[in-house]
Amino acid sequence: MVPSLLGFLTIAIAATSVLGHAVVKVPTPRGAGSYYTQRCGKTYAEYMEKDRAGPIEDGVAKAGADLKCNAFLCRGYQYEDNSATEYKPGQVIDFKVDLIAGHRPGYANVSIVDLANNKIIGSPLRSWDSYPNATATTPRSDINFNVTIPRNLGTVCSTGGKCAIQWYWYATRNQQTYESCVDFYVKS
Numbered sequence: 001m002v003p004s005l006l007g008f009l010t011i012a013i014a015a016t017s018v019l020g021h022a023v024v025k026v027p028t029p030r031g032a033g034s035y036y037t038q039r040c041g042k043t044y045a046e047y048m049e050k051d052r053a054g055p056i057e058d059g060v061a062k063a064g065a066d067l068k069c070n071a072f073l074c075r076g077y078q079y080e081d082n083s084a085t086e087y088k089p090g091q092v093i094d095f096k097v098d099l100i101a102g103h104r105p106g107y108a109n110v111s112i113v114d115l116a117n118n119k120i121i122g123s124p125l126r127s128w129d130s131y132p133n134a135t136a137t138t139p140r141s142d143i144n145f146n147v148t149i150p151r152n153l154g155t156v157c158s159t160g161g162k163c164a165i166q167w168y169w170y171a172t173r174n175q176q177t178y179e180s181c182v183d184f185y186v187k188s
């Protein structure tokens with residue numbers, strides 16, 4: 001192979017591998033399990049496990065008609081394979097996002113989701129109009145941040161499986177969605 005062609009191929013491969021890719025690392029987010037495989041389908045579950053930071057759209061495309069769950073709620077992960085952490089109203093929770101590859105433009109937010117109805121409760125705990133932050137300095141505030149558990153949740157999140165804190169990033173140009181869910185319940 002001539003060197004210039006090899007060089008070209010290397011660049012081409014590098015360029016295509018710079019896709020989105022991010023996942024919450026702290027707190028430990030919802031992960032895979034047998035309910036997930038059963039409810040989302042084997043094709044989706046196996047494909048998404050190859051890259052836990054990969055975009056949802058890729059798995060959806062791969063699975064086609066075999067997809068059985070709502071992949072856009074917690075990336076399809078199921079509460080029954082996981083467990084919830086107790087938080088107190090007003091508690092500050094540190095988040096760390098593993099940002100493997102960033103693409104701009106995009107936006108991100110962190111919200112409490114009513115899981116049964118797939119509805120956001122209240123307003124986002126955090127939101128970024130432009131994500132990742134182009135001018136971020138170390139420690140980066142877009143991947144190291146905290147959220148405060150609202151004091152007015154009442155009983156909507158009183159038991160595990162009712163609510164999750166969902167981190168959501170949509171890379172607009174790539175049309176790729178990244179999500180991680182943290183299961184919790186609140187005891188006042």
Ligand SMILES: *[C@@H]1O[C@H](CO)[C@@H](O)[C@H](O)[C@H]1NC(C)=O
Binds near residue numbers: 124168
């Ligand atoms: C994040 O923001 C987008 C755009 O406003 C919205 O459609 C989406 O529902 C939000 N998601 C969460 C989990 O907050």
Ligand SMILES: *[C@@H]1O[C@H](CO)[C@@H](O)[C@H](O)[C@H]1NC(C)=O
Binds near residue numbers: 128134135136137141
């Ligand atoms: C982006 O990062 C810079 C540098 O840390 C910070 O000053 C700015 O507030 C950040 N922007 C947002 C929207 O968080």
Ligand SMILES: *[C@@H]1O[C@H](CO)[C@@H](O)[C@H](O)[C@H]1NC(C)=O
Binds near residue numbers: 092145146
């Ligand atoms: C939460 O993050 C803010 C910056 O957004 C920082 O000022 C504050 O000290 C943090 N709180 C805790 C308890 O870590």
